Amino acid sequence: MRAVVVAAPASGSGKTTVATGLVGALRRAGHRVAPFKVGPDYIDPGYHGLAAGRPGRNLDPVLVGVERIAPLYRHGAQGCDVAVVEGVMGLFDGRIDEHHAGPVAEGSTAQVASLLGAPVLLVVDARGHSQSLAALLHGFATFDSGIRLGGVILNRVGSERHDHVLRAACARVGLPVLGSLPRSAELEVPSRHLGLIPAVEHGMAAREAVTAMTDLVAAHVDLHAIAALARTSVTGPSWDPAAAVRGDGSAHPAEASGRPCASSVHVDREPPLIAVAGGAAFTFGYAEHRELLLAAGAQVVVFDPLHDELPRGTAGLVLPGGFPEEHAARLAANTGLLRAVAEASRQGMPMHAECAGLLYLTRSLDGHPMAGVIDAEAEFGPRLVLGYRDAVALGDSPLWRAGERVRGHEFHRTRLVSSPCAEPAWGWHGSDGERVREGALVGNLHASYLHTHPAGNPEAVRRFVAGATAYARARVTT
Incomplete structure (x- = not known):
């Protein structure tokens, strides 16, 4: 190659x-x-x-x-x-x-x-x-x-x-x-x-x-x-999402068809449906994320919050990054989805929100009403926040355990007007040594400005799918 x-x-x-x-x-x-x-x-x-x-x-x-x-x-x-x-x-x-x-x-x-x-x-x-x-x-x-x-x-x-x-x-x-x-x-x-x-x-x-x-x-x-x-000296095995979510380096072909790997989910159990926000407002994501979700045993459905409903049977919600500030009025107009997301959060559905997802879950964005899961307001800010962060998880969530360390990246021009009345998701030290507390943990929600790469953190994906499986099973039994 x-x-x-x-x-x-x-x-x-x-x-x-x-x-x-x-x-x-x-x-x-x-x-x-x-x-x-x-x-x-x-x-x-x-x-x-x-x-x-x-x-x-x-x-x-x-x-x-x-x-x-x-x-x-x-x-x-x-x-x-x-x-x-x-x-x-x-x-x-x-x-x-x-x-x-x-x-x-x-x-x-x-x-x-x-x-x-x-x-x-x-x-x-x-x-x-x-x-x-x-x-x-x-x-x-x-x-x-x-x-x-x-x-x-x-x-x-x-x-x-x-x-x-x-x-x-x-x-x-x-x-x-x-x-x-x-x-x-x-x-x-x-x-x-x-x-x-x-x-x-x-x-x-x-x-x-x-x-x-x-x-x-x-x-x-x-x-x-x-x-x-063109040349390369790369040798050795390819990255494999199934091996990554298992936590080993063994060779195990991923399912190219998009079906979950048999080793990742019990065959007698319906795979949990993970809804991933897409469309014009939520464009930031890595191809490996979907591959890891599938390998961990999930079904993946992409929906557009500008006009879609929450997919029927959703057991886990991923709200990635993007430019919601450019589409705030249209996001606010889809009131049915906003209410459904808020209700799903109250019922304990696992949710993972990064940057744009964080903004979508606040009370309002530039004056437009959002889902209100996070008790804070957001607005377009005066400066660009950009850079890598060495962060530590400050509490347990559907993806991380308190004390776990991760490298992430911030890339935004929006800001939260007030600090969320919730436990912060991440902590790190800024360039001048100050302590930074960022994001919000609300029930089964992990929300933050910090972008992470799923291929660098496959265990978090596996946990998220396991949490969605438990949520789906609990809904069936009740």
Whole structure:
């Protein structure tokens, strides 16, 4: 299985345009392409998925652990002949942690490229660059001997003369130019405060944007050379959701059909139905989450809180992240679902809410009434809250036990106006050492701004499904 990593010297260089276009162009050329994104980003993989015709997946050493990167890569690349991995920020940028002593920054594109043994395509924003580009490229090529730059893709090139000068600078340091994208063809994809508008929300416009990125890369990038350059040193078994929820590393094929694995649920028991919120307001999720739920013995139904009812027979509710603040009026208008969710919480249904889910369960969001399960109000805030957190569970819940530690990620511009009158879900220390208490535990609800990756915490998924099974069984007996 071959791979290339699309990186850049800094954010804003055009990685997403190039990576998405490269996925689409390689697919158009007859390749079966597996798309990946370094880090916790939920939005870019949606565009990758449209281009590839298969789910975009994340590779985040901070959230899932270094040891799972290669297995998750092999799992996500099954059935493909080439993978495109889009990096995060600049090539060597990662988590700032004084306790990390590794050769490269934790969670950086460089770390993932090293773990995969894949060459790096460096996307350079050519605006303002001339001969001095050679010095920049020399630095990136020699900074870490464990990273191999396979070539350069010049982006936002101003003219033929500009292109000639930049190619000469690349040749001076021995790096081939594998593509040159003209500034006149630059694409504008609508964005908001957390990045691009998710592909699910953007609808047909997102598909048109992906087609435009594909056309741009196909016209200006040497696809044959990139396919020939692709390499990986990954060996060993693929990540397996059934083995993960069992808590062992044994080989046990997951059910590709979507049926729960026989080893995960008793055959004489109806699998519990887990309802997962989706649609335009709840777009943040990892593909491995559904796979783990199925492997743990659940049925999974996706519903849209903008207009759907709570699925009949629901025994567990997952409310993931997204942009509810953009759809607050429509969420509030679906009063039947809000009442059903509140009643289900009162009856003890296991619920897991992250970020958007937390907001949906408050009394109100920007003045629009919500489910009222959590005694707090929420609003769009003045600043972006962003970063990894080393958190500890402060109480028992359907997913976690008090004292368990987890790595998560915050990514939001909303805030709770008042602290919930409930036991906090997580605790951690902020960058200045202050104690942070966050989230809410209400009955069988675990709600928080903190995003976690289920592949890094399969035991939490297993517990959640077990709780849903117990809830469903209790409802039948009563």
